[in-house]
Amino acid sequence: MDNPILWTLISIQVVMGAFDTLVHHEGSERLAWRASQKTELRLHGVRNFFYAVIFLCFAWLEPHGAFAIALTLILAVEVMITLWDFVEEDMTRKLPGSERINHTLLALNYGAILALAAPYLLAWSSLPTGFVFVNYGWWSVMATLSAIGVGLFSARDLLAASRSDRLKRGDPAELVAALPPRQHILVTGGTGFIGQRLVEALVAAGHFVTVVTRNPKKADMLSHPVRVIADLDQVHNADHFDAIVNLAGEPIANGPWTRKKRAKIIQSRVDMTDGLNKLIQRLESKPKCLVNGSAIGWYGLRGNEELSEQAGSTPAFVHDVCEAWERAATQAIQYSVRIVRLRIGLVLGVDGGILAKLLTPFEFGGGCVMGDGQQWMSWIEQDDLVRVIAFAIANKAIEGPINATAPHPVRNVEFTNALAKVLKRPVFLKAPHWILATLLGDMARETMLGGQRVVPSRLQNYGFVFRHPRLAPMLRKITGAKPQQAGIDAHQQRIAAK
Template sequence: MTTTLWLFIALQMMMGAFDTFYHHEGTERLAWRPGQDMELRLHGVRNLAYMLAFACLGWTMPQGGWAIALILLLAGELFITLWDFVEEDRTRHLPATERVVHTLLTLNYGVILAMLIPVLAGWAGEPSAILPVHYGIMSWFCAIAAFGVFVSGLRDLAAARRCPRLVPADPAPLAAALGPRKAVLVTGGTGFVGSRLVEALASAGHDVTVLTRDRAKALRLLGANPVHIVTSLDAIASDTPIDAIVNLAGEPISNGPWTRAKRQRIVRSRMAMTQHVVRLMQRLRHRPVVLVSGSAIGIYGLRGDESLSEDSEGRPCFSRHVCLNWERAARRAEGLGVRTVYLRTGLVLDASGGMLARMLAPFEYGLGGRFGDGRHWMSWIHRDDLVRLIVHCIARSDIGGPVNGTAPVPVTNRIFTAALGRALHRPAMLPVPAWPLRRLLGGFADELLLSGQRVLPAAAARTGFLFRYPDLDAALAAITGADKRIPTDAPLHPFVTEKGF
C-alpha cells in the first residue's frame, strides 16, 4: 500500500462524505423523498460494502482467498454504483454539483482500482490468512470512515423501508371546497407551499397559471399537472379570465443569515412581486374576485406568552417590517374592488421543505433537542391544512383581511422537539445553546429559532374552517411515516381553541 494509493483512498472518502452530507442529506434529502426506496437500498448496501473494505484495508493484509473475496467485494461495489447511476437518472433530476461529484468519484475509484487490484492479486497468491497491520494515521482514518458509512448504510436501509409510507395524500380533495372550475394564478407556484397548492388545484380540475422565473424547474416540479407556466406577468393577456390570485412569491427567509443584502432582498422581492400583481389586476378586463396574498405571523413581533389573534397589535422587529410592507403593497388591490386576504402563515410542516425538513436528519441520528431554553412558542400548521385554508379563503366570499395560517394548538419549542423525537422514535435530549445560534445567524436566530408567537386561527374558526391536523403528534406521525396518514376523505370535526374561538 503506497502513499499515493492512500492519498487517492483518502480523497475518495472525503468526496463521498461531501456527497452524502451536502447532496443526499442536505439539498436532496433522499431519506425523506417518496419513491427513492430503491436508490436508498443501493446506497445502504454500497455503504456496508465500503465499511468492510475500509476496515479490511486499514487494519489487515488479506491473503489468499481473503484477498480474492476483497477483489469480488470491490467489483460488486462497482456494479452497485453503475446500477445506482441508472436508478438516479430514472427517478430524479440530479443537480449539476452532484453530477460533477459523481464523475469525480467514478474517475478516482478507477484510479484506486488500477493501483489496488495488482496489490491484492499479489496477496491472493499467498496462503489464505488475515494478517494484522497498522498504517498509522491512515488506519485510524479508515476506522472513522468505516464507522461513518456503517451508520449511514443502516440509516439508508431503514429509510428505504419507510419510503412507501411517505407517499403524499391525494391532492385533489385539498381543493374540494373551491367548487366549480376556476381560473387561478399562483405566484411562487414552485415553492414549498405553492407547489402543493398548484398540485391540488390542477388535480381538482381547475385552470392554473404559475408564475416562475425558472421554467425548467417548474416543468420538473409541475410537469405531471396540466398547468400553464409563464415567466412574466406581462405574458398574461388583458382578456385572460382569472378568478383568483394567490401571491406567495418572495426571497426565502430561512436559508441563511440575515445580512444587510439578504434583508433587502427579502423585503424588495415581496414588494416588487405584489406591485406587479396589482398592476396586472389594473389592466385585466375582468378583475379577479379575490387576492390571497402571503404574509406571516412575524407581523405580531416577539410577544412572549401572549395569545394572539388577527386583531392583536404588533411589536417592532424585522419580521414585522417585512410583513407590514408586504400587506401594505397588497392593500392596493382593495381599492380595485378585489377582496383581499392577508395569509399570515406560521411554521409550515412537511418533510419536503421548510424548517422541519432541516430538523429531520439530526433528530433521526439522535442529535436533536430544544433550541435555547425551549420556552418560546411555535405556531405551526400542516402543509396540507394550509393549502386547504388557502382554498377556503378563495371560496368564502365573506373572508377578507388578515387570516392566521396556524393550527389551533400552538406549542413551545420544548414540546415541539419532544414530539418530533417521539415521531422518529429517537431521544431529543441534545439542546442547541442560544449563543452559537446568535453568533452564527444573528437576527435570524433571534426571531425565528429562539423566539416566536403564540398565534390562534381565530378568523379560520369563525368562518367554519376545520383542520385535518389540529394535533401536533398526529401531524408529525403522518409526515414522518410513523403512522398511517389521515385519509383525505375522513370526516373533519370542529375544534375549540384555548380562547374558545
C-alpha cells in the same frame, strides 16, 4: 498493500463520497425523505455496507486465498451496484450538475483504485486461505473511521428505504376539493416549499395553473401541465384568472438581517404585490379573489398572549415586513377583488421549510432547544395550509386577515422533544440565547428566540377542519413512523385527554 499512491486515491474517494452524501444526498436532494427514492436508498445502503467491509479489510487485514477472491467479488459487485444506481437516479430524479460531476470523478477514481489493487488481490488469491493482521498507521485509522461513517449511513439509508412507503401522501387533488372545477389560478412563488405543493394539488385536480417565477429553470420540479412565466408582463389583458395566490418573497430566516437583506426582504414582497395590482388593473376580466401571503410575524413579539385576528401588533422587523406586504395587497380592493391576507405560521413538512432543516441533525443526535425553549411556535402542516388556501378561495365570505395556523401552538421545548421522540433520538443540546443572538442578531431574536401564540379563530368560525390539529400525531404521520407506534401514541393521548 503499503502503497502511498493507492492509499491517497482511497482517501480521495472517501472525501468525494462524503461530499456527495452530505451535500447532495442529505443536503440538496434529501433522499431519505423522498418516497420516490426507495430503490436508490436501498442501493446506497447495500453499497455503503460493502464499502465498510472493504475499508476495514484494507485497514487491518490482508486476505489470502478464498478471502481475497471474496473481496475481489465484493469490489466487482460494488461496480454493478453503482451502474444500477446511475440508471435508477436518471429514472427517478433530476440530478444537479455538481452531483453528476462528482459521480463521474468517483467512478474514475474507483477505476484507478481497482487498477492499483488488482496485483495485490491476484497475489493474495494464490496464497493459503486466511487473514494476516496488518497496520498501516494513519492510513489504517483513516480507513477505520471511514468504515464507521459509511456503516452508519448504510444503516440509515436501509431504514429510510423501509419507511419510504409510509411517506406517500395520497392524492394531492383532495387538498383542493373545496374549489369549483376547472379554475384558472395564477400563483406567484409557485416553485417554493408551499407553492410547489399547491401547484401539484391544483394540477392533479384539473385546474389551469399559471406560475410566476424569477427562475424558470426551477419549473422543471413542478407538476405539469402548467404555464410558466418569468414576468407578469407576459400575461395578456384578455387572460382570465378566477383567483391569484401571492406567495413570492425573499426568504426571511436564511441569514443575518443586514441593511441590504432587510430592504430585499420587504421590497421583494411589495414589488411583486404592486405588480399584481397593476396586472389586475389591466385585466379585462378581474379575478374574484387574491389570497396574499403574510405571516404571524405581523403581531410582533407578544410573549404568552393568545393572539386571534383581532389582536394588535408590537414593533418588530417581522411586523414591518408583514405590514408592508398586507398594505400593498389591500390596494386591489379598489378593483372589487376580495382580499384574503393569510398570516401563516411555521409551515411543517418533510419536503422543505424549517422541519426539513431539522430532520437530519435530529436523526444524528444533534437536536437542540433554542434559548430557554419557552418561546411559542405557532405551526401548520403543509397540506393543511394548501387546504386553507383552497378554502379561502372557495368561501366568498372570507376576507381580511386569517391566521393560518393549527389550533394548538407549542413551546419550542415541546416541539423539540416531540420531534426527537418521533425520530427516537435523545436531546442533549441547548443553543444559548446569547450565542444565537450574537451570531444572527435580530433574525435570531425575532424568529428563533421570539414567538407568537396564535390561534386560527376566524378559520374555525368559518368551519374549517384541520386534518392535523396537534403536533405530535402530525409529526409521526408525516415522518413515516410505524403505524402501531402511532396507535399507541393516539391511545396515550386519549387517556391524557380524559
